[in-house]
Amino acid sequence: xxxxxxxxxxxxxxxFLILLASFMVLADRVIAVKDLFFWIALVxxxxxxxLCRGVVGxxxxxxxxxxxxxxxxxxxxxxxxxxxxxxxxxxxxxxxHFGEYYGLLFFAVCGMMFMxxxxxxxxxxxxxxxxxxxxxxxxxxxWRDARSLEGALKYFLLxxxxxxxxxxxxxxxxxxxxxxxxxxIAHALTGKTSLPVVMAIVFFLVALGxxxxxxxxxxxxxxxxxxxxxxxxxxMSVAAKAAGFAAIGRIFLLAFAPAHIAWSQLLxxxxxxxxxxxxxxxxxxxxxKRLLAYSSVTHAGYILLGIIAxxxxxxxxxxxxxxxxxxxxxxxxxxxxxxxKESGVGEDIFEYQGLSKLYPLPALFMLIFLFSLTGxxxxxxxxxxxxxxxxxxxxxxxxxxxxxxxxxxxxxxxxLRIVMLMYMKDPEREISLAPSPSLWVALTLSALGVIxxxxxxxxxxxxxxxxxx
Amino acid sequence: MIPVxxxxxxxxxxxxxGLFGFVGRRNVIIMLLSIEIMLNAANxxxxxLGTKMQDVTGHILVFFVIxxxxxxxxxxxxLVVLLYKRFREVHMDEVRMLxx
Numbered sequence: 001x002x003x004x005x006x007x008x009x010x011x012x013x014x015x016f017l018i019l020l021a022s023f024m025v026l027a028d029r030v031i032a033v034k035d036l037f038f039w040i041a042l043v044x045x046x047x048x049x050x051l052c053r054g055v056v057g058x059x060x061x062x063x064x065x066x067x068x069x070x071x072x073x074x075x076x077x078x079x080x081x082x083x084x085x086x087x088x089x090x091x092x093x094x095x096x097h098f099g100e101y102y103g104l105l106f107f108a109v110c111g112m113m114f115m116x117x118x119x120x121x122x123x124x125x126x127x128x129x130x131x132x133x134x135x136x137x138x139x140x141x142x143w144r145d146a147r148s149l150e151g152a153l154k155y156f157l158l159x160x161x162x163x164x165x166x167x168x169x170x171x172x173x174x175x176x177x178x179x180x181x182x183x184x185i186a187h188a189l190t191g192k193t194s195l196p197v198v199m200a201i202v203f204f205l206v207a208l209g210x211x212x213x214x215x216x217x218x219x220x221x222x223x224x225x226x227x228x229x230x231x232x233x234x235x236m237s238v239a240a241k242a243a244g245f246a247a248i249g250r251i252f253l254l255a256f257a258p259a260h261i262a263w264s265q266l267l268x269x270x271x272x273x274x275x276x277x278x279x280x281x282x283x284x285x286x287x288x289k290r291l292l293a294y295s296s297v298t299h300a301g302y303i304l305l306g307i308i309a310x311x312x313x314x315x316x317x318x319x320x321x322x323x324x325x326x327x328x329x330x331x332x333x334x335x336x337x338x339x340x341k342e343s344g345v346g347e348d349i350f351e352y353q354g355l356s357k358l359y360p361l362p363a364l365f366m367l368i369f370l371f372s373l374t375g376x377x378x379x380x381x382x383x384x385x386x387x388x389x390x391x392x393x394x395x396x397x398x399x400x401x402x403x404x405x406x407x408x409x410x411x412x413x414x415x416l417r418i419v420m421l422m423y424m425k426d427p428e429r430e431i432s433l434a435p436s437p438s439l440w441v442a443l444t445l446s447a448l449g450v451i452x453x454x455x456x457x458x459x460x461x462x463x464x465x466x467x468x469x
Numbered sequence: 470m471i472p473v474x475x476x477x478x479x480x481x482x483x484x485x486x487g488l489f490g491f492v493g494r495r496n497v498i499i500m501l502l503s504i505e506i507m508l509n510a511a512n513x514x515x516x517x518l519g520t521k522m523q524d525v526t527g528h529i530l531v532f533f534v535i536x537x538x539x540x541x542x543x544x545x546x547x548l549v550v551l552l553y554k555r556f557r558e559v560h561m562d563e564v565r566m567l568x569x
Contacts, residue, residue, distance in 0.1 A: 122530060122533060126533065129540070133540055133541065133544055146555055146556075149552060149555060149564075150564045150565075153497065153548050153552060153561075156548055157491075157497070160501075161491055161507075163537075164504055164507035164508050164511070165507075168514070170515075171530075174530070175477070178522055178524065180526060
């Protein structure tokens with residue numbers, strides 16, 4: 001295909017994000033009012049979404065801006081928007097409120113968008129690296145706290161190991177099929193599931209399993225989540241995970257579709273382990289960021305079920321779950337940010353004791369998000385779990401759905417324990433808040449999202465179903 | 470002419486050496502080196518396969534992997550510098566605050 005400007009129109013949102021991110025990194029020297037970057041980031045995110053909507057349906061060889069990509073890009077941009085909203089006060093206090101912070105967030109989202117729309121293993125690999133490299137730096141932004149440095153280092157080492165696996169898998173697939181374009185790989189693999197093919201799939205499974213926090217590749221998750229600045233934790237817990245699943249969806253359900261039976265058998269034990277190890281380890285956590293980290297491992301296990309089932313219905317349910325997860329998880333981290341008046345404070349779950357007596361509104365927000373993470377109606381979390389597990393049953397994996405429900409029963413305990421602490425105990429120590437207008441906006445938006453999707457899931461559900469490739 | 474399989478065995482051996490080094494050593498710089506070895510193992514495989522199939526894709530992939538490895542090394546080494554400033558040590562065993 002001849003190279004022309006027409007082809008580049010499909011990637012205009014990514015070009016826009018790269019230009020804006022570069023501008024924010026460079027202009028940091030001359031712009032002293034750092035709040036300006038905050039506003040640029042908010043407006044830029046909204047504009048990027050509008051551009052994404054405009055290019056749906058355009059494609060060229062290695063890039064397909066289809067409805068699947070658009071749905072997931074909405075999740076990335078939504079989590080970017082909410083994470084930017086919860087940032088300012090925290091970033092000011094931890095002294096990383098400058099242009100590079102927002103620039104790196106934008107670079108990361110740009111990489112995620114390439115992962116969601118890439119039709120070529122090279123494009124997906126480069127998108128994954130752009131995302132990961134930006135997030136390593138974001139995690140290390142709180143380097144004055146030794147924990148942030150440690151989390152960043154562990155995340156970096158294990159993430160680089162994962163990308164080495166990805167490159168090796170890419171080389172194997174290239175050797176086996178003679179191509180790196182996803183449709184050609186699927187074509188070449190049809191009817192030929194040999195041992196080398198399974199080996200290549202295992203390499204991809206390890207690499208992407210690291211990114212979505214699949215057990216046993218989850219060791220970095222609690223450390224990186226606890227060490228990272230809280231707004232960054234909120235961002236990476238949702239967006240990086242959604243990007244990993246976007247790539248898994250593309251690679252496994254498109255390129256490896258002919259080998260579906262082989263890799264779904266391989267994935268089932270991992271998914272079950274992920275759900276149970278995640279939910280059991282959540283129970284013993286007393287640091288709220290670690291608790292939410294292990295809970296994100298559990299949620300990754302649920303979403304993996306949607307990939308294993310591999311039907312249109314289950315993939316759309318997994319995508320809807322990612323969208324709902326963005327609202328409830330970033331909302332929960334928003335409340336954590338609200339309680340972090342100083343660095344290191346507000347992370348112990350016993351500091352939430354009696355929160356409802358002192359500050360009823362933050363306690364109510366936390367209640368909504370925790371109920372949603374548990375999966376109690378009428379919140380969105382219930383809707384997400386319901387459709388996901390139902391689609392898994394429809395695909396014939398009834399046993400897996402039963403196990404998933406069991407895991408979510410175990411996972412309910414830590415969430416409800418915090419609710420119990422907030423509402424049924426008297427406050428023992430002084431709690432102070434670090435409020436900001438944008439943080440309240442973010443919490444209100446997330447809570448509205450959680451409740452409205454819980455009450456009226458119909459239109460989102462049909463748009464998710466329409467988005468599946 | 471050396472058969473392409475030999476290159477692939479070499480690549481897998483290099484990959485295994487890198488993985489072994491990554492798992493076995495606790496010095497952060499050695500771990501970074503091991504990751505480089507693993508990436509270069511993939512490069513050997515890609516270059517050999519590209520030559521075998523008379524296809525330039527494999528060679529182009531090598532350049533992309535080298536570029537990404539350079540970016541990764543830049544970030545990794547800057548983290549090591551921060552680590553050294555903080556702990557006067559580049560050993561993973563010394564960095565153990567996060568538990569649970």
